[in-house]
Amino acid sequence: xxxxxxxxxxxxxxxxxxxxxxxxxxxxxxxxxxxxxxxxxxxxxxxxxxxxxxxxxxxxxxxxxxxxxxxxxxxxxxxxxxxxxxxxxxxxxxxxxxxxxxxxxxxxxxxxxxxxxxxxxxxxxxxxxxxxxxxxxxxxxxxxxx
Numbered sequence: 001x002x003x004x005x006x007x008x009x010x011x012x013x014x015x016x017x018x019x020x021x022x023x024x025x026x027x028x029x030x031x032x033x034x035x036x037x038x039x040x041x042x043x044x045x046x047x048x049x050x051x052x053x054x055x056x057x058x059x060x061x062x063x064x065x066x067x068x069x070x071x072x073x074x075x076x077x078x079x080x081x082x083x084x085x086x087x088x089x090x091x092x093x094x095x096x097x098x099x100x101x102x103x104x105x106x107x108x109x110x111x112x113x114x115x116x117x118x119x120x121x122x123x124x125x126x127x128x129x130x131x132x133x134x135x136x137x138x139x140x141x142x143x144x145x146x
Contacts, residue, residue: 044073045098047115048088051108053100067091075105 049055058064070089078087086105089097100108 043115044088044112045090045094047111048075048098048100048108051100051111052104053086053088053098053108055094055096055098057094057096064091064095067095067097070097075108 045055058067067089068091070087070091072089072091075086075088078085084102086100086102086108087097091097
């Protein structure tokens with residue numbers, strides 16, 4: 001009996017480790033590099049596009065160098081003469097940057113706030129769903145439930 005326990009213990013640990021590493025993969029072909037940072041960048045760029053930001057790709061080697069020199073994965077304000085715009089550079093994932101007007105930036109902030117609230121509500125719902133509150137033991141729902 002003791003040999004069986006020692007045999008199953010390493011196999012169980014190996015299975016758990018394999019599942020954990022598979023969960024870190026984030027998708028086919030992305031391997032361990034597609035963790036939370038990639039998903040965070042992807043959701044941010046989705047919000048930028050939804051807010052009306054334009055995705056701009058460098059067309060020359062010089063523009064690619066300028067893209068690489070920009071602060072990466074940070075939304076920053078820039079200006080060209082009297083025009084103000086907002087930029088988010090992502091040379092690593094898409095090889096592009098996103099540019100938007102002040103109105104589009106405000107729309108992005110609203111969308112990001114809504115996404116944060118939705119994520120918090122989803123997390124709270126998952127926690128509540130996973131808890132066994134034992135409501136059946138309280139009997140029929142009385143005035144205390146309303």
